[in-house]
Amino acid sequence: MRAKYLLRGLAGVYLAIVLVAPLVFVFWSAFRHGLGPFWSAISTPEAVAALKLTLITALVAVPANTIFGILAALALTRRTFRGRRVFGALIDLPLALSPVVVGLALLLVWGEAGWFGPWMIHHGMPVVFSTPGIILATIVVSLPFVTRELVPVLNELGVEQQEAAATLGASPLHIVWRITLPAIRYGLVYGIVLTTARVVGEFGAVAVVSGNIAGQSQTMTLFVENRFQAFDLVGAYSASVVLALISVVTVAAMRMLNRRGIR
Amino acid sequence: MVTRALDAPPPSRGRQRARPGGAGASIGLGIAVAYLSLIVLIPLAALAWSAIGGGWSAFWTAVSSPEAVAALRLTFEVSAAAVAINAVMGTVVAWVLVRDSFRGRWAVDVLLDLPFALPTIVAGLTLLSLYGVDGPFGVNIAYTRIGIVMALIFVTLPFSVRAVQPVLAALDRDMEDAAATLGAGPFTVFRKVILPNLVPAVLSGIGLSFSRAIGEFGAVVLIAGNLPFKTETASVYIFGQIENDNSAAAAAASLVLLLASLVLLVVFGLIESRVTRHAR
Incomplete structure (x- = not known):
């Protein structure tokens, strides 16, 4: 009996120090002078521009990776082709990469001295130090999530229903739309939620490729760092709270999907 | 998780032939391969080329510079410490979540998802302000x-807990009862x-956490500051080299980090599968 309370206390203290206290502290710091300073900190032109850039990035990166995720998961579970294992391993690879390394790799391709960078700059479409670079960096780091959620779901689903539909004369697109997508919808949404969380929260890769110019190429996470370095702590905490609230919504969405029994 | 999820057995040949929609699916696969090449393969090739394209001696000079060695060493030391602490404490937390029952247990369970979703820079900022110079506790970890x-520890805690939790929940308690009946004390059980x-x-x-920890940047950068030889981790060192336009040195250290991460995942995956086989 004593051991039970000892363990409970141990776990409680550990979580309090590592998790709870820091989370409570951000909210407390942002709101300790009331809603006024919080509101004025997140309604400066730089803050609004940062939030806008984060939203634009999410609006491109999430759909792009969702479509890729569906295609890749279908290929991995429904087809045999040469290099299938390599294909799967490459999709997983961004999880093993430091975000800074991702940023560097993109710089070496799209930067001023990179493989394709000079050509893009010459044709008036610079990638690095502008929005396309930021979007590209977040796409790389959030690439695996949809595929990783869908592969087990598709394996479980099997192909019988699709075969039945095909026998009855349904076209392949029709089958995907009417049979496959409805069957995998919870797994798909779960993958999209994870992707969005990662896209909104990405810092390292974006820090390398963005140039970090306030009001121009600054996402919310870069804005937090920038405010902190400028000793504007209220600004940093306020922007952090906005990001923390987004992650709370993300976790809530994940929980609701969990309860629907997808995992 | 990382090493196994996409490793599903391929569909059998018989099913393959009966599968509908060959041409459309091929176009889908083609798009996916092209996208993956552009997003992952080409940048990685550029990274490898930048690291070793100048020859092995240039690569070796870059990664054996005192600052790079110190940064890589520090990274492995702090990662090992964090992962070891979480291996123990994460198991304790998982135990309490599975075997204990108290009011608000679901809230603790939900809380453990937050480090996954919280931006790493926010995590670093909050830890720094709480346990830093001006923090309320008078300690200074900056x-x-x-x-x-x-x-x-903050960013890898969910990996440790979530790896153990389902296994603990699925454990057959009859074995423990049997051992206790035969006279084993709780500790022996x-x-x-x-x-x-x-x-x-x-x-x-441990494998997942380690692989994540050695690459971590956002949570570490504010706390670590930028003191070469003291608190400069590999990712912070790489970032500094990029800012100094020394991309060859950055790429060399990146390659080491990438290979280490892959080796960790493979090694712990192998140990895990071997232990599992013996246990059964």
Whole structure:
């Protein structure tokens, strides 16, 4: 009996120090002078521009990776082709990469001295130090999530229903739309939620490729760092709270999907 | 998780032939391969080329510079410390979540998802402000290795807990009852019956956490500051080299980091599967 309370206390203290206290502290710091300073900190032109850039990035990166995720998961579970294992391993690879390394790799391709960078700059479409670079960096780091959620779901689903539909004369697109997508919808949404969380929260890769110019190429996470370095702590905490609230919504969405029994 | 999820067995040949929609699916596969090449393969090739394109001696000079060696060494030390602490404490937390029952247990369970979703820079900022110079507790972890370990503990905690939790929940308690009936005390039951069953899960958590920890940047950068030889981790060192336009040195250290991460995942995956086979 004593051991039970000892363990409970141990776990409680550990979580309090590592998790709870820091989370409570951000909210407390942002709101300790009331809603006024919080509101004025997140309604400066730089803050609004940062939030806008984060939203634009999410609006491109999430759909792009969702479509890729569906295609890749279908290929991995429904087809045999040469290099299938390599294909799967490459999709997983961004999880093993430091975000800074991702940023560097993109710089070496799209930067001023990179493989394709000079050509893009010459044709008036610079990638690095502008929005396309930021979007590209977040796409790389959030690439695996949809595929990783869908592969087990598709394996479980099997192909019988699709075969039945095909026998009855349904076209392949029709089958995907009417049979496959409805069957995998919870797994798909779960993958999209994870992707969005990662896209909104990405810092390292974006820090390398963005140039970090306030009001121009600054996402919310870069804005937090920038405010902190400028000793504007209220600004940093306020922007952090906005990001923390987004992650709370993300976790809530994940929980609701969990309860629907997808995992 | 990382090493196994996409490793599903391929569909059998018979099913393959009966599968509908060959041409459309091929176009889908083609798009996916092209996208993956552009997003992952080409940048990685550029990275490898930048690291070793100048020859092995240039690569070796870059990674054996005192600052690079110090940064890589520090990274492995703080990661190992954070992962070791979480391997123990994460198992304790998982135990309490599965075997204990108290009001608000679901809230603790939900809370453990937050480090996954919280932006790493926010995690670093909050840890720094709470346990930093002006924090309410009068401790100062800013620019210390303890601070870095703490940041890594924060970001890898869910990996440790979530690796053990389902295995613990699925454990057959009849074995423990049988051992207790035969006179084993609670500690003996834990050591001889429960722990051997948890080892593969703990190892898998260690592999994932380690791989994540050595690459971590956002949570670490504010706490670590930028003191070469003292608190400069590999990712912070790489970032500094990029800012100094020394991309060859950055690429060389990146390659080491990438290979280390892959080796960790493979090694812990192998140990895990071997232990699992022995246990059965």
